[in-house]
Amino acid sequence: MVHFAAFPAVMALVAGHTLAAPLGDWYQAADSSVAAMFHKRYTPSPSDANFTSNYPTGWTTPTSDTLPKAWTDKLASIQMPNVSVATQNNGYPTYPNGESGADSTICSFTYECTTSDDLLNPPDGVLALTFDDGPTDYSEELYAFLSQNNASGKATHFMIGGNILGSPTVMQDALKAGGHIAVHTWSHPYMTTLTNEQVLGELGWTMQIISDLSGGRVPKFWRPPYGDVDNRVRAIAKGVFGLETVPWNQDSADWAIGTDAQYTNASVEASINQWLSGSKTPGLCMLEHELNANTVGVFENVYPNMVSNGWNVKTVADAWSLDWYQNAADDTATVTSMAIAGDAVAQSSTASSSSAVSSTSASSKTTSTAASVSASSTSAVTSTTASSAQSSANASSAAAVTSKTGAAGRVQVGAGWAVVLFGAVVGVLSI
Ligand SMILES: *[C@@H]1O[C@H](CO)[C@@H](O)[C@H](O)[C@H]1NC(C)=O
Ligand SMILES: *[C@@H]1O[C@H](CO)[C@@H](O)[C@H](O)[C@H]1NC(C)=O
Ligand SMILES: *[C@@H]1O[C@H](CO)[C@@H](O)[C@H](O)[C@H]1NC(C)=O
Ligand SMILES: *[C@@H]1O[C@H](CO)[C@@H](O)[C@H](O)[C@H]1NC(C)=O
Ligand SMILES: CC(=O)N[C@H]1CO[C@H](CO)[C@@H](O)[C@@H]1O
Numbered sequence: 001m002v003h004f005a006a007f008p009a010v011m012a013l014v015a016g017h018t019l020a021a022p023l024g025d026w027y028q029a030a031d032s033s034v035a036a037m038f039h040k041r042y043t044p045s046p047s048d049a050n051f052t053s054n055y056p057t058g059w060t061t062p063t064s065d066t067l068p069k070a071w072t073d074k075l076a077s078i079q080m081p082n083v084s085v086a087t088q089n090n091g092y093p094t095y096p097n098g099e100s101g102a103d104s105t106i107c108s109f110t111y112e113c114t115t116s117d118d119l120l121n122p123p124d125g126v127l128a129l130t131f132d133d134g135p136t137d138y139s140e141e142l143y144a145f146l147s148q149n150n151a152s153g154k155a156t157h158f159m160i161g162g163n164i165l166g167s168p169t170v171m172q173d174a175l176k177a178g179g180h181i182a183v184h185t186w187s188h189p190y191m192t193t194l195t196n197e198q199v200l201g202e203l204g205w206t207m208q209i210i211s212d213l214s215g216g217r218v219p220k221f222w223r224p225p226y227g228d229v230d231n232r233v234r235a236i237a238k239g240v241f242g243l244e245t246v247p248w249n250q251d252s253a254d255w256a257i258g259t260d261a262q263y264t265n266a267s268v269e270a271s272i273n274q275w276l277s278g279s280k281t282p283g284l285c286m287l288e289h290e291l292n293a294n295t296v297g298v299f300e301n302v303y304p305n306m307v308s309n310g311w312n313v314k315t316v317a318d319a320w321s322l323d324w325y326q327n328a329a330d331d332t333a334t335v336t337s338m339a340i341a342g343d344a345v346a347q348s349s350t351a352s353s354s355s356a357v358s359s360t361s362a363s364s365k366t367t368s369t370a371a372s373v374s375a376s377s378t379s380a381v382t383s384t385t386a387s388s389a390q391s392s393a394n395a396s397s398a399a400a401v402t403s404k405t406g407a408a409g410r411v412q413v414g415a416g417w418a419v420v421l422f423g424a425v426v427g428v429l430s431i
Contacts, residue, residue, distance in 0.1 A: 157174050189202065200240065217331075220326045276311065
């Protein structure tokens with residue numbers, strides 16, 4: 001069991017002077033709001049015998065007793081859209097009273113709805129390179145390939161907290177190579193089917209473990225598993241945690257190779273190569289995975305074509321000219337003290353860019369924070385229709401592949417995989 005109360009601020013301060021963080025030092029003042037949201041505690045190290053006991057059980061949605069009060073307090077302070085918890089129907093979230101997921105109040109990506117805050121269409125000519133589901137046993141092969149091609153610093157890795165818990169040093173290898181680390185939830189669920197508190201645990205604990213293993217860097221981007229996101233989940237991601245939602249505008253379907261006869265190494269490579277030699281307007285944000293030999297192999301085969309076709313390959317952060325983390329420009333920049341989901345982050349959703357880092361508000365301003373968060377979620381909701389019309393053509397092909405051909409099969413892949421990984425970790429868990 002995880003007890004946050006067991007890590008008083010004074011302890012964190014003392015530990016900060018006695019234990020070296022694995023990757024740079026932790027610069028947050030003990031009384032900063034980022035320290036309240038993401039506790040420094042002592043620095044959990046992968047070599048600690050009790051490493052996993054600092055976190056909830058891997059690959060299962062964290063329970064409410066694991067949630068720090070700072071997270072639940074923040075959740076209570078934000079304005080939530082009127083969106084119910086969905087149930088799953090063959091890859092499609094379904095809402096009560098026959099409400100459509102395409103409705104602008106709900107705005108489900110599975111139903112091809114996007115908001116102006118969603119990051120899915122990069123600037124012309126830019127390819128946002130993304131790999132979901134790491135770290136896995138195939139990650140190191142991918143990292144070696146990226147490194148050989150001087151491309152480590154051009155990739156965003158949307159990592160699963162439960163996988164990081166099982167392979168913390170692999171995640172750190174991606175970071176040390178210069179890769180950009182982002183959030184893909186703790187247990188890869190359909191997020192729209194979770195309660196608000198479950199959403200909190202899935203995002204918050206993945207941010208916490210990334211922060212702990214990266215010298216205090218607080219992730220700035222997350223990708224919803226299966227693309228399953230609606231305005232309720234977006235509001236929590238942005239309003240509580242300051243996270244930008246990153247769907248995709250093309251699904252490579254690399255994950256389906258070997259589980260759906262329609263998709264083979266050759267067919268997936270052929271689709272990707274077609275996109276790579278096609279229009280550069282808008283840019284490409286392709287769904288790809290560091291999941292297995294197929295997905296990594298496909299990438300290695302198509303990467304030369306990304307280069308030869310003249311794509312400007314970048315991390316998600318660089319594709320949109322944003323900082324890599326909420327409190328650091330990249331993997332090597334100084335980690336600064338800042339408010340999480342405070343004024344700076346809420347403003348950045350309208351003013352677009354990353355003034356987050358320059359803000360050093362250490363005290364929490366509850367009133368103005370709540371006001372600006374509600375203003376930003378309102379603008380997200382009201383701008384939905386226009387941006388949905390703009391990007392539905394590309395989002396639609398992505399969402400259609402995911403929901404119609406993939407989502408159901410994907411559940412089984414995910415669930416089977418969860419069992420395997422959990423089995424490997426369970427022996428050392430003491431919670
Ligand atoms: C793990 O061990 C460290 C150092 O001995 C200690 O400070 C920390 O509280 C322990 N964590 C848990 C969850 O017991
Ligand atoms: C929330 O949405 C439901 C279903 O559309 C509706 O019946 C209810 O009146 C709404 N509540 C508020 C406070 O708008
Ligand atoms: C990577 O960079 C090194 C040093 O700049 C260079 O020698 C090498 O040719 C580059 N490799 C590739 C594949 O671009
Ligand atoms: C797909 O390619 C990978 C390596 O690139 C290989 O390991 C795998 O066996 C291939 N799959 C099939 C079905 O040929
Ligand atoms: C509406 C929209 O953004 N359409 C674009 C979708 O992507 C293709 C290339 O993959 C572009 O040609 C379209 O303009």
